[in-house]
Amino acid sequence: MAHASNDLVVSLAANPLRQLSLEQLRERTSMKWRTYPADVLPLWVAEMDVPLADPVARAVHAAVDRGDTGYPAGTAYAEAFADFAARRWGWDGLAVERSAIVPDVMLGIVEMLKLVSGPGDPVVINCPVYPPFYQFVRSDRRPVVEAPLSTAGRIDFAALAAAYQDAAGRGGLPVHLLCSPHNPTGTVHTADELSEVARLARRYGVRVVVDEIHAPIVADGTRFVPYLSVPGGANGLSLMSASKAWNLAGLKAAIAVAGPAAADDLARLPEEVSHGPSHLGIVAHTAALRDGGAWLDALLTGLDENRRLLAGLLHDHLPSVRYRPGAATYLGWLDCRELGLGDDPAAAFLKHGRIALSHGADFGPGGEGFVRLNLGTSPEILTEAVRRMASAV
Known part of the structure; x- marks a missing residue:
């Protein structure tokens, strides 16, 4: 099934990953392009090398032209996400009345933890996993219990x-704290797997808070299943955002969504939390969800192509690196243990190949000897990235 059929439109948009040159990208001032020296090719942090989708750009420009830069208000973001969920995932369970705007997904997660547990209560995570899961949980003075x-x-x-x-x-x-789809592996949990999570959680008295930020970014033929939609998921809390799919990390906004049995929990969210999201962020995210379907379809097609390209490049130039293309996200999880570069191959790639990748050990146990590569870039840059990696060994 083609991506575009989910929105009942045929996408004629150009591949966003093929529209910017390396010279244009180096003019950017975001974290991805300013953390390392100019001779380093940065494929680490989760920013894509794409232009802003036209519907998003128009919405933000219109808001600026109006001087509409005040505090956020209303439910437009949640309504747009509910419509998107119905179109893309066939899910009508995103109830606007059981949602709240939060500053971003990770800060929203911290607030959800406060709603359903207390200071010092343990948090289970599936490692290796997105490093801020460790950082935010531990900064909230909670112990981490790992389920590899x-x-x-x-x-x-x-x-x-x-x-x-x-x-x-x-x-x-x-x-x-569940990551779905999973970062860094790109695994998309099935309905049966999520149902088993819910069954075990109920058995042991564990509440589930799920990060679904990568949900819109799935490979062709893959079905994303919202945790709140599975049997037993009704007392879960989900964090969603358009930021990853439309590259809006600098326009912060996310929504928290409660299952029917968690509505009372979400109702206790302090009102001041809703002041944290950027109003322009909500404008941008809402426009993306409502009008950015064709752009997203073109991106998803480009990411499918890049996954195949990366697999082929590694096969030809670094055959000892094991790579299983993920069914979601724009991140590649590369097993470099056979290269003999130790637990931190990213350090060797940076020093000898001048390419910045994410350090696998930062993702917790199971990440040693791995790197995470951001394949949300042009085929030319991806090809150069593998060339540089090969030159380092």
């Missing part, structure tokens, strides 16, 4: 049950 993924990068339910039992045995109100 299987060697295939999927949820290991024996490990998850053991982690739930451990967390429940520590007292308090344990929470499972």
